[in-house]
Amino acid sequence: MDKLEIKNLNRNFKFGKQKVLKNINVSFLSNKIYGLFGENGAGKSTLMSIIADYNFPTSGEVLLDGENVHDNDNALSKIYYMNQNNMYPKNEKIKKIFKLTKAIYKDYDSQLQEKLVNEFKLNIKLRFDKLSTGYKSIVKIIIALCVPCKFVILDEPTLGLDARNRDIFYRELIESYSANPRTFIISTHIIEEIDKLVSDVVMIDNGKIVLNDTADNIRSKAYSVNGPIDLVSDYTKDLSVIGKEELGQYVTIDVMGSLPNKEVPSGVKITKIELQKLIVNLMNKDGANDN
Template sequence: MTMDKLEIKNLNRNFKFGKQKVLKNINVSFLSNKIYGLFGENGAGKSTLMSIIADYNFPTSGEVLLDGENVHDNDNALSKIYYMNQNNMYPKNEKVAKTFKFVQSMYEGYDVNLQNKLVKEFQLNTKSRFNKLSTGYKSIMKIIIALCVPCEFIMLDEPTLGLDARNRDIFYRELIESYTDHPRTFVISTHIIEEIDKLVSDVVMINNGKIILNDSADNIRSKAYSINGPADLVDEYVHGLDIIGKESLGQYETGHIMGRLPEKEIPSGVEVNKMELQKLIVNLMDRSEGD
């Protein structure tokens, strides 16, 4: 099995004649057979980064390399990358079935059997024209294609846009099954962090165009804690630690910290719990906004 590496080096992207810096010196690698969560607020630069990786957009400086080769205008490298985004890349008036046939003709090894299974699971009417589909079913059509193309790197930008709870559940279940059957790399950008908390192996977080977190999910979870109890006891216990956020309710307080716990006894009445990934991301966003 080849071990592909998608590497983003010293990447910058400016808009509006160079006055607005959307991405600022991005350095990050996406490795084979992992599921990455790409998180950040609207406008943080996630979609821009994904579009540059897929060569839909171009950096002001820096480069995107796949196994050491620049992906720009590189058909061989780009054939290994698939980007599902919120823009409608497919003919608006074409029937879904015909669009599926077109994509099949573009990709040798496209999984038709999985496509047919997913069409039934999602109850997608393939006789419908793309522009007649609801927002959710437009997402479903794109999801089906993304799971069936034979690419090593699949980037999903808000894949569950417009999906109800039932169809989101199908998507996550089928994603895991597909990944288990044919390991490859998924990079998922979503605001519904709690739904992919247990799926992701690694976390990359962008805020104001910069990467502020890039680590394995297990490592992050091992050093992110929420400490709650009477405010005075919590303050005393977390003093000197890396506090990324606090919440107060009357005389009680929750302190969110990153790093090692202090080597001292936990005060009676104070609870220490592992922090949920969504809570961690939100607190890091808030702290970055305050910097």
């Protein structure tokens, strides 16, 4: 089975003074949909560009099926990075870009491309840099869904997309994933759109991985404990707290981990937290809480 492993990855800037990625260790397995979350500047784009060999790490390695990805045609042909940079020549027509991509990738899915062009109502005679942000994303999305790569990395795929096109994108993503299983790593700020879609969650905070687990596991381990302040605080005192909200005499404390063996005091209610709220809580926390 294909596996994309990131081992002990570090990336420093300014001669080591600025550490953007700190000892990242994470694996991406085949045929799963990963959500890569984190604040702006947390290091998501840096990580993705290093995986795709766009940039080099300061130390550490990226392995695909055990082979180092760096300068490796075989490994790189299995990875596609849909990114926010201008990768195409100026004034290039969309039609030409598609044609070139098709020539480069032997098993490019032209049928799907045609279907998507129609669904998104894309005019391929236009020039790429004359498009709106949304339509530039659409062109990139189409290519990303049609390339025959086992690992497709999507950096903010819905940037600039209106509601209708976002809906089309997710539907087509699911359809393509079902018909042709491969790994998608989606990085987005709009967590609620994909929180049911992802099977696994990886979260980066301040250059470190703070969460790396399946969505099901996380949902089963995250709880919201609500009730009078003293009772709740006592109940949660040994637990990993990720959020706290006070309202008069009452408090809601969000925790992660298994619930303690003690009996739930009367007046205290425990519910599950939604994935999105959980991630927002983690992002708001000061300092990483090692779990």
